[in-house]
Amino acid sequence: MIPLVFGITIVLFAVIQAAPGGPEGALLETGRFIDPEVIEAYRERLGVDQPVPIQYVRWIGGAMRGDLGISFSTTRPVSEMIIERLPATLELMGASFLLAALLAFALGTLSAVKQYSWFDHLGTGFSFVGIAMPVFWFALILQLVFGVWLQWLPVAGTQTVGATSVTDHVLHLVLPTVVLSLRYVAGWSRYLRSSLLVALRTDYVRTARAKGLSEVAVVCVHAARNALIPVVSVMALNLAGLFSGAVITETIFAWPGIGRMFVQAMFARDYPLLMGILLLGSVMVVFFNLVADIAYGILDPRIRYE
Amino acid sequence: MLAIAVGACSSGSEGGAPRGRSGADDPDRPKILRVAYTREIDVLNALTSQNLVDIQFSMVEGLVTTNENNDYIPVLAKQIPTEDNELIVVNDDGTVTMTWPLQEGVRWHDGEAFTAEDVCFTWRFVSSAGSQVYNRNQYLGIVACETPDEHTVEFTWTSVLGYYAGLFEAILPEHVLGGMSTEEIITYVPYNRGDALVGTGAFRFAEWRSGEYIRVVRNDDYWRGPEYPAIDEIVWSFIPDSNTRLNSLKAGQHHFGQIEPTQVEEMAAVDGYGVHLVSQNSFMHFDLSLNTAHARLLFGERDVRQALFHAIDRPAIADLLMQGTVTVADSPLHPSSPYHNEAAPSVAFDPELANRMLDEAGWRRGSDGIRVLDGERFTFKMLNRAGTADRIAVAQVIQAQLKDVGVEATFETLESAAWTQRWRSGEWEALVSAWFLPADPAITGLYACGGPNNMTGFCDRELDELMVRSDGFLDFDRRKQALDEAQVSLAASARSLPIYYNVVPEVVSTEVGNYRGSGTNFGSFWNLWQWTLGS
Numbered sequence: 001m002i003p004l005v006f007g008i009t010i011v012l013f014a015v016i017q018a019a020p021g022g023p024e025g026a027l028l029e030t031g032r033f034i035d036p037e038v039i040e041a042y043r044e045r046l047g048v049d050q051p052v053p054i055q056y057v058r059w060i061g062g063a064m065r066g067d068l069g070i071s072f073s074t075t076r077p078v079s080e081m082i083i084e085r086l087p088a089t090l091e092l093m094g095a096s097f098l099l100a101a102l103l104a105f106a107l108g109t110l111s112a113v114k115q116y117s118w119f120d121h122l123g124t125g126f127s128f129v130g131i132a133m134p135v136f137w138f139a140l141i142l143q144l145v146f147g148v149w150l151q152w153l154p155v156a157g158t159q160t161v162g163a164t165s166v167t168d169h170v171l172h173l174v175l176p177t178v179v180l181s182l183r184y185v186a187g188w189s190r191y192l193r194s195s196l197l198v199a200l201r202t203d204y205v206r207t208a209r210a211k212g213l214s215e216v217a218v219v220c221v222h223a224a225r226n227a228l229i230p231v232v233s234v235m236a237l238n239l240a241g242l243f244s245g246a247v248i249t250e251t252i253f254a255w256p257g258i259g260r261m262f263v264q265a266m267f268a269r270d271y272p273l274l275m276g277i278l279l280l281g282s283v284m285v286v287f288f289n290l291v292a293d294i295a296y297g298i299l300d301p302r303i304r305y306e
Numbered sequence: 307m308l309a310i311a312v313g314a315c316s317s318g319s320e321g322g323a324p325r326g327r328s329g330a331d332d333p334d335r336p337k338i339l340r341v342a343y344t345r346e347i348d349v350l351n352a353l354t355s356q357n358l359v360d361i362q363f364s365m366v367e368g369l370v371t372t373n374e375n376n377d378y379i380p381v382l383a384k385q386i387p388t389e390d391n392e393l394i395v396v397n398d399d400g401t402v403t404m405t406w407p408l409q410e411g412v413r414w415h416d417g418e419a420f421t422a423e424d425v426c427f428t429w430r431f432v433s434s435a436g437s438q439v440y441n442r443n444q445y446l447g448i449v450a451c452e453t454p455d456e457h458t459v460e461f462t463w464t465s466v467l468g469y470y471a472g473l474f475e476a477i478l479p480e481h482v483l484g485g486m487s488t489e490e491i492i493t494y495v496p497y498n499r500g501d502a503l504v505g506t507g508a509f510r511f512a513e514w515r516s517g518e519y520i521r522v523v524r525n526d527d528y529w530r531g532p533e534y535p536a537i538d539e540i541v542w543s544f545i546p547d548s549n550t551r552l553n554s555l556k557a558g559q560h561h562f563g564q565i566e567p568t569q570v571e572e573m574a575a576v577d578g579y580g581v582h583l584v585s586q587n588s589f590m591h592f593d594l595s596l597n598t599a600h601a602r603l604l605f606g607e608r609d610v611r612q613a614l615f616h617a618i619d620r621p622a623i624a625d626l627l628m629q630g631t632v633t634v635a636d637s638p639l640h641p642s643s644p645y646h647n648e649a650a651p652s653v654a655f656d657p658e659l660a661n662r663m664l665d666e667a668g669w670r671r672g673s674d675g676i677r678v679l680d681g682e683r684f685t686f687k688m689l690n691r692a693g694t695a696d697r698i699a700v701a702q703v704i705q706a707q708l709k710d711v712g713v714e715a716t717f718e719t720l721e722s723a724a725w726t727q728r729w730r731s732g733e734w735e736a737l738v739s740a741w742f743l744p745a746d747p748a749i750t751g752l753y754a755c756g757g758p759n760n761m762t763g764f765c766d767r768e769l770d771e772l773m774v775r776s777d778g779f780l781d782f783d784r785r786k787q788a789l790d791e792a793q794v795s796l797a798a799s800a801r802s803l804p805i806y807y808n809v810v811p812e813v814v815s816t817e818v819g820n821y822r823g824s825g826t827n828f829g830s831f832w833n834l835w836q837w838t839l840g841s
Binding site (some may be wrong): 013017019020021022023024027034035036037038039041042044045070073074075076081084088140143144147148151153154156157158159160167178197251252253254255257260261263264267268276303 | 311336340346347348349356436437438439440441442443489492493494495498499515516517518519521528543544545546547549550553555556557559560696720721722723724726727728730758759
């Protein structure tokens with residue numbers, strides 16, 4: 001795992017630096033005249049006037065000691081900024097994952113059990129719409145309906161300033177969670193339906209039915225457990241996707257997570273902050289793959305790792 | 307400043323101002339102003355921040371600010387020095403002595419007295435190497451800062467700088483930052499983040515929740531008097547998406563927010579808010595370059611450039627594309643500036659004339675309708691900055707209109723940082739861009755030969771002489787005359803076509819009083835100490 005992450009950092013650093021433009025672009029963003037000497041002094045202070053390999057060696061040296069560097073734009077330690085924002089992203093990811101998993105399981109199972117019924121057709125239609133619908137458009141529609149017209153839910157942020165109640169926070173969480181989970185509900189329910197349809201036609205399921213087990217036990221205990229193996233694999237990989245998907249959702253809902261910070265860092269060419277966030281993303285991808293492997297073993301005892 | 311109320315209606319109905327949350331109607335509840343701000347800022351040091359510094363100016367003050375009329379007005383200075391009030395004296399050796407009398411009885415938020423030493427400290431920081439202050443070079447003419455007494459600052463300038471009034475927009479506290487190196491001040495997190503930030507402004511720093519908001523609270527010891535400010539608290543929520551800002555305003559969650567010109571009509575229909583079109587000291591323009599051999603071939607002749615400009619219908623861009631929210635520009639200097647020259651030549655939309663001029667220049671239409679000269683097609687690339695919808699839309703109109711006169715413009719769109727790098731390298735042929743000018747305009751850096759922000763490759767010694775001359779006058783009439791001539795000369799050279807003066811629509815709740823929108827780099831919050839909140 002460590003060599004893999006190490007390799008990833010080299011690729012990421014090279015890709016980030018290959019993008020044209022540098023952090024000095026931020027100095028001209030407001031459209032004010034600027035002294036070119038200020039630009040050169042800025043680049044020198046940040047160390048971006050040095051060759052890329054030297055910059056990398058400096059960065060990885062620090063990273064190995066747990067120092068991810070200082071953000072170019074905020075002058076704060078990157079690790080501190082990430083730690084500050086991580087809970088909001090994890091909360092949004094967790095809530096979306098749970099909601100998506102619950103709905104996908106219910107939809108996928110019912111669609112498979114009632115194949116070609118009106119419910120199944122409705123589920124298929126929902127999936128296509130859910131996968132095809134642009135996230136930002138869906139988010140704005142929800143804001144308009146539930147925030148502006150009905151005034152049931154807040155449009156942006158995590159908490160009304162001054163309010164400390166859990167209810168207030170949960171209300172802020174609803175819209176971004178629904179938006180972020182939609183695509184995954186649609187996708188995962190389709191995977192589960194297909195997988196479950198195959199499982200329901202296998203010999204062991206027929207045997208279970210012949211033994212006189214109830215339909216619920218047959219579907220939920222015997223068939224679903226096997227059917228979940230490919231779905232879990234997709235879900236684990238999608239967890240990292242949830243992390244990147246949060247970029248748009250967090251920006252639209254002004255959710256103070258890592259995703260929004262990443263967008264700002266990208267436009268500001270804040271290399272240390274970008275590297276810190278991408279490193280975290282890489283570790284998460286590797287970690288969730290490990291989680292998927294462990295989950296296989298739990299779902300199917302025949303799968304064992306040495 | 308042009309602040310046109312597009313819509314302001316009664317409160318209390320659906321979509322109104324923050325409902326029951328501002329405390330405006332309940333004398334016992336704090337009056338909280340909620341602002342939907344366009345972005346999260348980088349640092350709270352107003353001099354080293356690379357963003358616009360509205361939030362900082364609620365806490366930090368400078369010697370001057372600008373009002374809604376684009377005029378400099380004193381803040382921590384008692385008055386702005388001029389030759390007339392004898393606070394500026396040109397010495398026999400050509401140096402200039404400039405005296406700034408300061409307000410008395412001003413205290414920093416931690417109770418320390420504000421003195422002339424703080425001003426000198428700020429000057430030493432800004433002019434130090436590597437200070438990262440965007441207009442540092444404008445301070446370099448000051449060679450000495452003296453403090454005859456606690457409330458008087460005396461600068462010695464090597465020579466006259468005509469736009470001196472725009473400097474010292476923020477003053478740093480010496481008792482907090484003194485003794486640190488330039489690098490240490492730039493990277494001093496407690497000040498940048500707010501914990502150690504002290505200003506002299508109407509509000510004090512209270513809280514910065516990363517990614518969410520900055521909260522400032524009333525400064526009970528404000529030097530203008532105990533009745534100021536009238537608001538107890540301001541919450542600056544960071545909402546970068548313009549659609550979300552619009553929705554949050556429509557949902558009544560904020561008192562103030564900036565929206566896009568295309569959203570004006572929708573917001574104007576919402577009760578409880580007024581939409582103010584604040585004309586900015588910023589102008590959209592179409593620049594041509596002479597940096598590459600191909601660009602020199604196309605744009606080397608003045609008449610050819612002029613012909614291209616005649617092919618562009620600026621009134622249509624202003625009235626149709628920008629839905630009448632902006633006004634056509636003929637000069638970089640805003641009409642509200644006393645230095646604006648009404649007589650600067652305007653380029654009329656005349657495609658017939660454009661065709662004739664191009665024909666006369668030898669550019670004849672080829673078989674595909676695009677003009678050709680000596681085997682070279684009249685085709686060039688326009689550099690677009692991704693994410694700037696207004697600029698790209700203007701570029702598309704220009705592209706279509708140039709095609710009508712047989713000129714082909716293709717696009718190359720780059721993301722912001724990449725665009726800036728390309729612009730600085732000079733490796734481009736044409737672009738649509740915008741500059742933000744200070745209230746006292748100095749355009750030398752933008753148009754002078756080798757000027758720090760002149761990336762076009764154009765060089766006109768005659769224009770240079772006019773601009774440099776204008777920078778060296780303290781007398782208004784003489785400075786205006788030089789700038790008037792410079793604006794005419796600039797228009798005559800047909801190197802850059804001003805298109806329109808930018809407008810920022812600001813949505814303000816009808817609960818807010820004393821809002822006076824300003825389009826300078828000081829922004830519309832310049833008089834926050836006067837704002838009120840109540841129905």
